[in-house]
Amino acid sequence: MSREINEGNRIEAPKDQFESSQNDESSCSRSSLAGGTVLKKGHWSPSEDAILVDYVKKHGEGNWNAIEKRTELRRCGKSCRLRWANHLKPGLKKGALSREEVEKIDQLHCKLGSKWAKIAAMLPGRTDNEIKNYWHTRAKRYQRTCLPHYPQHVLRQALDENQQTLNYSMSNREDKGLGIVLQSAMHDSAKFFKANPGPQAYSLPFSDISFTGLQSQDLVSHTYSFNPGVNHAIQLRETESYFPGNHGSMASGHAMFEQLPHGPNPVNKNVPSFGYSEPGSLIQPNVNFSTSSPPTGTMKLELPSLQY
DNA sequence: AATTCCCGCAACCGCCTACAG
DNA sequence: GCTGTAGGCGGTTGCGGGAAT
Numbered sequence: 563m564s565r566e567i568n569e570g571n572r573i574e575a576p577k578d579q580f581e582s583s584q585n586d587e588s589s590c591s592r593s594s595l596a597g598g599t600v601l602k603k604g605h606w607s608p609s610e611d612a613i614l615v616d617y618v619k620k621h622g623e624g625n626w627n628a629i630e631k632r633t634e635l636r637r638c639g640k641s642c643r644l645r646w647a648n649h650l651k652p653g654l655k656k657g658a659l660s661r662e663e664v665e666k667i668d669q670l671h672c673k674l675g676s677k678w679a680k681i682a683a684m685l686p687g688r689t690d691n692e693i694k695n696y697w698h699t700r701a702k703r704y705q706r707t708c709l710p711h712y713p714q715h716v717l718r719q720a721l722d723e724n725q726q727t728l729n730y731s732m733s734n735r736e737d738k739g740l741g742i743v744l745q746s747a748m749h750d751s752a753k754f755f756k757a758n759p760g761p762q763a764y765s766l767p768f769s770d771i772s773f774t775g776l777q778s779q780d781l782v783s784h785t786y787s788f789n790p791g792v793n794h795a796i797q798l799r800e801t802e803s804y805f806p807g808n809h810g811s812m813a814s815g816h817a818m819f820e821q822l823p824h825g826p827n828p829v830n831k832n833v834p835s836f837g838y839s840e841p842g843s844l845i846q847p848n849v850n851f852s853t854s855s856p857p858t859g860t861m862k863l864e865l866p867s868l869q870y
Numbered sequence: 871a872a873t874t875c876c877c878g879c880a881a882c883c884g885c886c887t888a889c890a891g
Numbered sequence: 892g893c894t895g896t897a898g899g900c901g902g903t904t905g906c907g908g909g910a911a912t
Contacts, residue, residue: 605880605906627897643898644881679900694901695879703877 602636606645610635614642615650648689655687659696667693669719 602610613635621628623646626639635642648654659667663685670681678690678697685693 603882624898639897640883640899641881647899648880676901690900691880698902699878 600636601630601638601641603641606637606649610637611645611650614646618646618650644691648691653687654689659688663688664696667697671697672719 606614613633614629614637617629617633617635621632626643629635629639629642630637637645666685667681670684674680676694676697678694682688682690682693
């Protein structure tokens with residue numbers, strides 16, 4: 563990418579970044595004050611990279627705080643470690659993530675949640691920062707375009723695994739912790755939805771715990787987030803890229819809506835209906851949205867991941 | 871052509887944990 | 892057991908470039 567090419571030309575970090583380093587309480591700043599020198603912040607120059615690479619070649623990784631003392635590099639240890647790990651370390655892959663990598667990230671995030679370091683460990687040559695950035699960018703885009711955070715097959719797979727785990731934990735007296743946690747999670751979520759009716763964010767009040775194993779058949783169709791009044795042309799485009807099996811026909815967009823409990827709102831066909839009524843459902847029925855006054859929170863109904 | 875918006879990315883920040891003294 | 896330090900991790904910010912208007 564052009565950023566990689568251009569980065570070498572950025573020698574100096576913005577002035578305010580130098581100044582701010584004298585004021586904040588970060589560990590980097592503390593070390594800079596202790597040494598009486600101001601440590602540089604901001605983007606790295608090629609010469610700084612060269613110093614760091616040279617240092618690691620001679621002394622190996624670790625002891626990052628010693629770099630400032632042993633070389634002319636005026637960077638804090640943390641900054642050095644990050645620069646090395648994310649950019650200078652041999653074997654790092656650059657460029658766009660492959661289809662296989664994206665798929666793996668989806669699966670791992672579905673399982674592990676935001677454990678970027680763990681996910682990165684499963685993807686040789688990729689860094690946690692890279693994966694995290696990718697995920698956040700994509701999540702933002704999908705949130706805007708009403709797409710699910712996980713592809714269908716990843717959800718299915720996760721649900722199957724969760725179901726197996728749950729069945730195992732429920733039946734195994736030795737390992738009843740997960741079952742208790744899930745039961746508790748379900749109870750909490752039920753309380754949450756009862757206490758918070760209306761068009762609020764439909765994220766569960768607990769994180770990284772799935773209660774979906776108990777209703778796996780229903781979940782996939784419930785696991786979408788919608789924003790009223792979004793640009794549906796964009797949405798369709800995104801849908802196409804997300805479900806590459808559907809080749810750009812209207813059916814691709816329609817396929818998404820077919821999975822809704824109810825079809826598009828008959829009153830306003832551009833706005834999907836969020837009214838959702840099902841006996842025993844945790845979600846409040848007949849929730850109406852106005853395009854002129856969008857809900858304050860993001861309407862997010864995301865599959866929590868299982869971290870056990 | 872100018873402006874605005876969005877995206878991708880690098881880097882920073884704050885918190886946490888492990889470990890040595 | 893306490894304290895200080897280093898390193899790791901996840902969340903967030905800010906910048907530059909390109910697309911859209």
